[in-house]
Amino acid sequence: MKQADIVVVGGSAAGITAAITARRHHPEKTILLIRKEKQVLIPCGIPYIFGTVGTPENNLIPDGVLQANNIELIVDEAKELNPAEKTVFLTSGESIIYDKLVLATGSYSLVPPIPGINKRNVYPIKKDVQHLKNLLDALNDVKDVVILGCGFIGVEFADECKKNRDINVTIVEMLNQCLQIAFGEEACKCCQEVEDYLADKGIHVITGSSLVEVLGDDKITAVKLSSGQEVKADLLIIGIGVKPNVVLAENAGLTVGKGGIIVDATMRTSDPNIFACGDCTSKFSFFTGQPSGLRLASIATTEARIAGANLYEISRKNPGVVGVFSTALGNLTVAMAGMSAKGAKECGFDVITGYAEAPDRHPGGMPGMSKIWVRLVFNKANGELVGGAVRGGPSVGELVNTISACIQNRMRASDIATFQIGTHPAVTASPIAYQLVNAAEMALKNMTFKSK
Ligand SMILES: Cc1cc2nc3c(=O)[nH]c(=O)nc-3n(C[C@H](O)[C@H](O)[C@H](O)COP(=O)(O)OP(=O)(O)OC[C@H]3O[C@@H](n4cnc5c(N)ncnc54)[C@H](O)[C@@H]3O)c2cc1C
DSSP states (O other): OEEEEEEEEOOOOOHHHHHHHHHHHOSSSSSEEEEEESSOBBBGGGGGGGTOOOGGGGGGGOOHHHHHHTTEEESOOOEEEEETTTEEETTTTTEEEEEEEEEOOOEEEEEOOOOOTSSBBBEOSSOOOOHHHHHHHHHOSEEEEEEEEOOOHHHHHHHHTTTTTOOOOEOOSSSSTTHHHOOSSOOOOHHHHHHHHHHHHOOOEOOOOEEEEEEEOOOEEEETTTTSSSEESSEEEOSSSEOOOHHHHHTTTTOOEEEEOOOOOTOOOSTTTEOOOGGGGBBBBBBSBBBBBOOOOHHHHHHHHHHHHHSOOOOOOOOOBBEEEEEETTTTEEEEEEEOOHHHHTOOOOOOEEEEEESSSSSSTTTOOOOOEEEEEEEEOOOBEEEEEEETTTTTTHHHHHHHHHTTTTTTTHHHHTOOOOOOOOSSSTTTOOHHHHHHHHHTTSSOOOOO
């Protein structure tokens, strides 16, 4: 029987981050990480296996990060947990005694329970090297690919699958627009530009229709949609979301809800010596405190940094999910943090928006320039920023993170309008035209609540 002060189950975004954080906060402890797969994929890089990076092997998290932090790795499956005896039992027959345990068991991809879904060449997106190798091989031998789900994973898959392959790609989405869940509203400019980009690449998007049946004998030949339309398909990729993996926790008698393992704001489960983080845990909204269905690596790692630090003494609290997305297709990047105006109104907020558009270099003729469009959403009652959408080139990825920091720190329009920024012609917008500041300034024009 082995023993370690801290045991982490799960070796992806949340598990690795929790173990590294535990090491930083508890340098004297022994830390052991158990994960069931030999090689761990960078989950967010999975779509790029099918185009830009080329193979699953080019998209792995190196184990060196564990060695560098003096974290012992066991490749095995935790099949049972006994909280009373503080013991984890592994499939190999080994058992491990812990003082503190972190569950980071992640999620499974959702598969719709429709007729024909088990036919050959139907691929849910699994975080599994062999499964993705099989998909990569299968893609070399098909003509008509259908992707179910037009969220950011669906659009990234479509764009990557189309690269260097002479195939027809169709995305089927039950909502009325691409990325509508991420951006929270219909007729959204960011979503429209993504649809235009996909159309330009020859990717066909069918919105407002759901998949009702997979047709064919042993192997898929077509899909049937709720509209009655049939779309030819010799391969189907399913990217419609995930469900939390709670088996270990549930069987051990920990409290589990519909959204995952129940944790408090310190990431502690119903057992005081067991913490949980990442896709396997329940989440709540930063804005309303209501349950949140969002599952992102950025959320998983934030939770892991809270759990890893809190194991022996509570020092961090989870403020809830802000929700920050970005995706890039060619030269177009779109991103969103927090709530859309529509989403905020649905949650009972009265909102004021402000927008600004300007080049992200100055003068605009500087190399690498792209025009950045920013729309900020403020709570009218107190002037606090509650959301922001951004569109443009690569600088959008970090700008949306700045917006998230402003949201999390409850900054008001007046704070953002006088935000101290650093600018340089080769890397940022001009200080006069700085989009974030000017969007806040535009919102302030219509706001009665101006400062603290
Ligand atoms: C295609 C795709 C693209 C994505 N892109 C983005 C993106 O751009 N940005 C973003 O923020 N998020 C993205 N996500 C979401 C992100 O991947 C997840 O939120 C993230 O992987 C969650 O990390 P996790 O560690 O909680 O869970 P997981 O990644 O699911 O990992 C769970 C780990 O636990 C292990 N495990 C489970 N049970 C056991 C057991 N009993 N014993 C031992 N080991 C076990 C698994 O083997 C695995 O190592 C994407 C997801 C997908 C599928």
